[in-house]
Amino acid sequence: MTGRIDRRRLLSLVGGLPFLPAGAAAAETKVAVIDWGLLETVLAIGAVPAAATELVQFRKIAVEPTVPDGVTDLGLRGSPNFELLRIIEPDLILISGFYEYQRPSLERIAPVLSLPVYEAGKPPYPLAVASTLALGERLGRTTESGTYVDETERLLRRARDTLAPVAHRPFFVISLGDSRHFRAFGADAMAGDVLGRLGLDNAWTEETSYSAAAPVGIEALARVPQACIVVIGPLPPEVRRGLAGNALWNALPAVRERRAIFLDPFNHFGALPSARRFARLLVDGVHGLAHG
Known part of the structure; x- marks a missing residue:
């Protein structure tokens, strides 16, 4: 909308x-x-x-x-x-x-x-x-x-215009509890709702509940190989270290082709300030992907 x-x-x-x-x-x-x-x-x-x-x-x-x-x-x-x-x-x-x-x-x-x-x-x-x-x-x-x-x-309209060059790709928006599992944000989460308002398709089409789907193995991110992956912080240091040596993570097309983006934290259960923060962080995060 x-x-x-x-x-x-x-x-x-x-x-x-x-x-x-x-x-x-x-x-x-x-x-x-x-x-x-x-x-x-x-x-x-x-x-x-x-x-x-x-x-x-x-x-x-x-x-x-x-x-x-x-x-x-x-x-x-x-x-x-x-x-x-x-x-x-x-x-x-x-x-x-x-x-x-x-x-x-x-x-x-x-x-x-x-x-x-x-x-x-x-x-x-x-x-x-x-x-x-x-x-x-x-x-x-x-x-x-x-x-x-x-x-x-x-602000969301401006962000939508800015993100238009990458709107041909779907986006996973996820959080990582460990280096092998993720939670995906759907349309009933603020990140998922705002994603759609920014003109971007959500690569996660399965059911979610308020914030995110239950933990899923990261290999599921390979189901949409053309997608970008947006990881929402905070990301514990041990998780980041685990990703660096994780063969499954590094084999994902989005990771190999530098379409994985790590964002600073925002409130998953937030209101309009969180919607604005997510939009700004996403615009900054995809800046280098405008022609990807």
């Missing part, structure tokens, strides 16, 4: 935020964020949360937007520090569907807003747009959220 996204229809995807009081002025709302995709989004529209989860890892993997030093780290996404949350006394706690199981405990502390980015069988990009706009309304940042959505669509 490369056309302009209808915002009224997208806002309907998040249910109209029914629990919020009419006319709530929330520019100064003290927010705590459990989900990384929503943390990205809060920061992207110019709000600073009081607290969020796993900030050390977020800074390494999601990387952007930058998290200010004053944001309190609540610990693990799967089991945040509820006592610390009570001390912080947020006005609002943001979660996604991944953390609905925490809702009863979180609602004892503050109102909870759940916004979707990933849902079974749905491409995540439109959900991320809808959640960005809904969050902008809730936090009194409708102008900022609308601008961010528009800028993201323009």
Whole structure:
């Protein structure tokens, strides 16, 4: 989908935020964020949360937007520090569907807003747009959220034009847990969804679930010999060393013909900031393949 996204229809995807009081002025709302995709989004529209989860890892993997030093780290996404949350006394706690199981405990502390980015069988990009706009309304940042959505669509259009010379090739987008197995990103992952919006075909056509298919032997990458292979970081040093001496990996056409690209990390379960980061990293990574 490369056309302009209808915002009224997208806002309907998040249910109209029914629990919020009419006319709530929330520019100064003290927010705590459990989900990384929503943390990205809060920061992207110019709000600073009081607290969020796993900030050390977020800074390494999601990387952007930058998290200010004053944001309190609540610990693990799967089991945040509820006592610390009570001390912080947020006005609002943001979660996604991944953390609905925490809702009863979180609602004892503050109102909870759940916004979707990933849902079974749905491409995540439109959900991320809808959640960005809904969050902008809730936090009194409708102008900022609308601008961010528009800028993201323009960035993807520019990236699509830049990548046109390599659009004749399909692309595997994968992560490597070891030097012999990979996970492939499909249309229900942000990387896979954005890949299509950039005018590129996904070489992986089998089923995936939210982020990626279950680990598969790297020999499967030879099934589409004309494809490029995009490896998303982080890549542990031992994996990179293992690839260097891996006969199967080095025998892949994409590897032999220098069509394997290693990208810096980005948040696999991210929202629009991750979509933008992936597009930029991909453009930089294929720069030398424009005539390949």
